[in-house]
Amino acid sequence: MEEEAAFDTRAVAEYTDWGHGDVVSPIHLSSTYRLDGIDPEMSLEDVDPGAGEFLYGRLSNPTRHAVEEQLADLAGGELAFAFASGTAAIATAVLSVVEQGDRIVAFDDLYAGTRRMFEQLFRDRLGFDVAFVDARETDIVADAVDGETGLVWMETPTNPLIQLCDIGAIAEIAADHDAVFGVDNTFASPYFQQPLELGADVVAHSTTKYLNGHSDGIGGALVTDDPHVAEAIGFNQQVGLGNQMPPFDAYLLSRGLKTLGARMRIHEGNAMELASYLDGHEEVSAVYYPGLESHPQHDLACEQMDGFGGVLSFELAGGMAESQRFVEGIETMNLAVSLGGVETLVNHPATMTHEPIGAERRAELGISDSLFRISVGIEDVTDLKADFERGFRALEATTTP
Known part of the structure; x- marks a missing residue:
């Protein structure tokens, strides 16, 4: 054969x-x-x-x-x-x-x-x-x-x-x-x-x-x-x-x-590095990515997947006001719905994709006002980290007396 x-x-x-x-x-x-x-x-x-x-x-x-x-x-x-x-x-x-x-x-x-x-x-x-x-x-x-x-x-x-x-x-x-x-x-x-x-x-x-x-x-x-x-x-x-x-x-x-495999490898590599970077960051209260050993279903991901994908979610240590300030600080990433493109897209579910289901249902699902979903693109990950830092500095600038 x-x-x-x-x-x-x-x-x-x-x-x-x-x-x-x-x-x-x-x-x-x-x-x-x-x-x-x-x-x-x-x-x-x-x-x-x-x-x-x-x-x-x-x-x-x-x-x-x-x-x-x-x-x-x-x-x-x-x-x-x-x-x-x-x-x-x-x-x-x-x-x-x-x-x-x-x-x-x-x-x-x-x-x-x-x-x-x-x-x-x-x-x-x-x-x-x-x-x-x-x-x-x-x-x-x-x-x-x-x-x-x-x-x-x-x-x-x-x-x-x-x-x-x-x-x-x-x-x-x-x-x-x-x-x-x-x-x-x-x-x-x-x-x-x-x-x-x-x-x-x-x-x-x-x-x-x-x-x-x-x-x-x-x-x-x-x-x-x-x-x-x-x-x-x-x-x-x-x-x-x-x-x-x-x-x-x-x-x-x-x-x-025709380029799916090549792109997915870069998406995943960048997502894994960003998830590790965000995990434990003082401005971040939670990171959701199956490639992290801290993810409750990491073992299942290893069993049924050949990789962990290019999408991660994280929660800021704050609420709607902090989310707004974070977005105002970023420059490289795009605030937009959808995912899976070569460019990194930042989605705020509470006001974008999941706004239609209402606040009560979002709360039941665990979708907070500080939750962000990141479709990690194929840019240089160093530049993506720098953009996160710009967003985090925007938070610090508003909280420093």
Whole structure:
């Protein structure tokens, strides 16, 4: 048996031969494709993009097909589907596998946008029984999953508290109850974590983040090795919802995937150094990063991940006023939502990504007014440390009599 090429090699390889020697897939913008003639035997299901057959852009597109092949390979799945956003991907996953009356069990520390979708759309409008649980404890997940559960949905590491759940153990729980198990793998990326290999049925990514990696394209993806799940997702994407990734975003995603491994190594190296620097700093009350031995789930991270990722969170020793002064002092880093780009992004969850869930819910989740999430970029880490020092000096300047 021929040995599989390494991740970095497969990421760079071109997945589709267009007959012109292209080393990158071109952008195919055509919305429809010419047919040779009328075929009474043809059906939409018979159109095979893998054989170079295309009919209509909503059903398939050469550029999108090429990046889906790339995604499936890197995430260890059989089939991948590229969507207009990460939210669109997750919504399609849920709508593809749950049925009326099903129960959905989800991590209580989901990204705020995902949690609102589960609460306001699937629970409040569509009537699904949605249970949010502290999935750090596998026994709590086991108690929540029953014979009525159609979907178990996890995110690991989580946003913004960088919490983990045991993918392999939860996969067994879901399988015992014939529930589909989905994992949002956005924070780790396929380079550092392979949920399908650990037992998940479908894995989701906001490709806007690390997979694109350059903060210039919006997208989402689902990857699965379950043919029944794949069939349902494909139908909903192409026919039911029509929320496919546009060709230009697919091109940008393919471009980003080629350097994913190289970027992730720098992201992680910088994040590890910054987490160690912040840990114990007099202006910092807590640091959340699974690469630190002080992280309560450090051992689990070592078991199921090949690296610790490029996102860390920390809390200032203060409140909203101190957070405002810290941000006023930084110069190199960018105050912005999102993550996973080559530039370092500073997010203040209480006033940005998690503002919509309200102060009471944030307090329940442990999201304080002094919590910051840092998407560590690939800049020189010395310059990033210097920027933190500028922020900390801004705090000192306001407290010195």
